[in-house]
Amino acid sequence: MQLKECEQCGxxxxxxxxxxxxxxxxxxxxxxxxxxATGINSAGQPAAAQPKASGGVVLVAGEGLVAQVQRELQDAGRLDTVLGQQALVLAQRMRVVSPDTGSSLSAISKELRTVMAQALDGVAIEGDPIDEVTKRREAKMARLNAG
Ligand SMILES: [Zn+2]
Structure with missing residues (x-):
């Protein structure tokens, strides 16, 4: 038998x-x-389990994003427009985001979507599958209503 101090309650x-x-x-x-639950060890010190990003930057999206944006703009003939260039910059910013600005990622992606929509405004997108489905459903509804 030996006298010990409880590590939990003392x-x-x-x-x-x-x-x-x-x-x-x-x-x-x-x-x-x-x-x-808390990552606090028995000595009351924070456990060394806090994940820390090394290098200060994290890769958010693949290289593909910038290339994809560039391709879409090029196909639409809008790459050399102010909005087109702006969309490219936004895509690049989304690619590398530092941890402390990570929360603004969704803001950047929202902005990118808006700029892309404006840059591609008026460009006819052929065979948009969602559009096709909508049209077909509308036609069906019209038939049902008529009958
Ligand atoms: Zn105890």
């Missing part, structure tokens, strides 16, 4: 085993739950 207790850390099963359960 109570002195008689340890039956030299490896015992807690006074009771309750404290052992609470300690393990605390560790997983």
């Amino acid at each position: 109570t002195q207790f008689e340890a039956r085993k030299s490896t015992a850390k807690y006074c009771s099963g309750n404290c052992r359960t609470r300690a393990s739950r605390n560790r997983t």
Whole structure:
């Protein structure tokens, strides 16, 4: 028997085993739950489990995004327009976003979508599948209403 201090509540207790850390099963359960829930270890220090991005930048979207935007603009003949160039810049900004501006990613993507829509405004998109489905459904509805 040896007197030990419970790592969870600090109570002195008689340890039956030299490896015992807690006074009771309750404290052992609470300690393990605390560790997983808060990342705080038994010494009250934050566990070294906080993920830190190295290099300061994270890759958000693949190289493909910029290429895709460029291709769409080129196909529409709008690459050399102010809006076209603006869309390209936005696509590049989406590609590499630093962790502390990560929250603005959705804002950038929304902006990119808006700029792309404006840049491609008036360009006929052939065989848009969503448009086709809508048209077919409307035709069907018209038939049903007529009959
Ligand atoms: Zn205890």
